[in-house]
Amino acid sequence: MxxxxxxxxxxxxxxxxxxxxxxxTTKARAWLLIEHPGPWPERVEQLTGPLGEVVRAAQAAGVRPQLIRRSGRRRPTPPFQVYVGYSAGEDVWLEGREAGSAAELAGLDLASVAAGRRPGFGEPVNEPVxxxxxxxxxxxxxxxxxxxxxxxxxxxxxxxxxxxxxxxxxxxxxxxxxxxxxxxxxxxxxxxxxxxxxxxxxxxxxxxxxxxxxxxxxxxxxxxxxxxxxxxxxxxxxxxxxxxxxxxxxxxxxxxxxxxxxxxxxxxxxxxxxxxxxxxxxxxxxxxxxxxxxxxxx
Known part of the structure; x- marks a missing residue:
């Protein structure tokens, strides 16, 4: 035993x-990663402004939002890097692109991401994140x-x-x-x-x-x-x-x-x-x- x-x-x-x-974590199958140099709030849903609205919309759709940043010296934003992806089953994938403002994320099909369908939001990412x-x-x-x-x-x-x-x-x-x-x-x-x-x-x-x-x-x-x-x-x-x-x-x-x-x-x-x-x-x-x-x- x-x-x-x-x-x-x-x-x-x-x-x-x-x-x-x-x-x-048992709840994360779909992901939204948004570059944000900080400071980060205690909980991502407490982020204010347009990006905060995107984060909360992702959570409501069943997509896990993560704020990300480079280690050490961080570039000012915008533009900022964004990834969406799906990690369940055999057909795992990531798409990525740079965005100039939170408004560019408004058209992201979060329902498709949550269902594991590629939204065509950015280019396929072939390297690990x-x-x-x-x-x-x-x-x-x-x-x-x-x-x-x-x-x-x-x-x-x-x-x-x-x-x-x-x-x-x-x-x-x-x-x-x-x-x-x-x-x-x-x-x-x-x-x-x-x-x-x-x-x-x-x-x-x-x-x-x-x-x-x-x-x-x-x-x-x-x-x-x-x-x-x-x-x-x-x-x-x-x-x-x-x-x-x-x-x-x-x-x-x-x-x-x-x-x-x-x-x-x-x-x-x-x-x-x-x-x-x-x-x-x-x-x-x-x-x-x-x-x-x-x-x-x-």
Whole structure:
């Protein structure tokens, strides 16, 4: 029996001693990234002016808005960089363009983005977009650990890297999100972050600090992670969670390498890491891993 836990990662700590998997945000499948040098409000929906209206419209449409900026010296805006994308399933994508004003975003088809349809808003983006949370006004630990990590990754990977607002899971700072697939990594030092980025650039994941894939229920993330570890399946698209059902004990069917597994995970309460840290408190215990009809998908 394997134990799948969330981190006991208190604000101000950075031990990396425990795994963070099955903790990626479950609600983010579609994305709107808007370059904004700051200052950033505590919550993105508190942004004022026309850009604030765009942010709130995105949230209402089911698209996750993130404010982004370059690490270090930041260019004045406008123009500002904008990305839209979709990270669920196999058909993941990003589009990007520069905008001269918030008015240029008024025609963005947010309903199409939320549904996973390319809106033709900008040019296809064929390189990863790497987001490091540095949202100090939301949680000081994100700035303390995220800002230096963003600087280091920028020195290595240049324009692929952006600082960003809250991505979920402050207790796992420093956090990294790899788009377009929506892969979340947490509790990162430089070595772990570089390993995650290098893996993503070759189309793989690394399991050590992988929190999960955005948009999947946490039990599905737990099942996927366990199957990846069991099979040694690191390719980003190698594993598919076909279904998940249950309430406190969950049963997932997971496809990998032409085989299907039934994975049973049980949810138990975890401990908060502080009075202000109430995210990602579930712990998952893997109760069973059963190989189903191996030949069914061959």
């Amino acid at each position: 394997a134990r799948v836990t969330s981190c006991d990662h208190c604000p101000g700590s950075h031990s990396g001693e425990r795994s963070c998997f099955a903790t990626a 790497l987001l490091v949370c540095t949202h100090g006004r939301r949680n000081a630990c994100c700035a303390r650990t995220g800002a230096p990590l963003a600087r280091d990754l920028t020195s290595r990977y240049g324009g692929l890297v952006w600082e960003t607002t809250h991505v979920g899971g402050d207790r796992y700072a420093a956090n990294l999100v790899c788009l377009p697939h929506g892969l979340y990594y947490g509790d990162l030092g430089v070595d772990e972050a570089v390993a995650a980025v290098e893996a993503y650039l070759r189309g793989e994941v690394t399991l050590a600090r992988l929190r999960g894939r955005a948009g999947l229920p946490e039990p599905a993330q737990a099942a996927e992670h366990h199957v990846r570890a069991h099979e040694g399946a690191l390719a980003v698209d190698a594993v598919t969670v076909e279904s998940v059902s249950g309430t406190s004990t969950y049963e997932a069917v997971v496809q990998v390498h032409g085989s299907r597994y039934r994975v049973t995970v049980e949810s138990v309460p975890g401990d908060p890491c502080g009075a202000e840290c109430q995210e990602n408190l579930e712990t998952y215990i893997v109760r069973d891993l059963t190989l189903l009809n191996e030949a069914a998908l061959v």
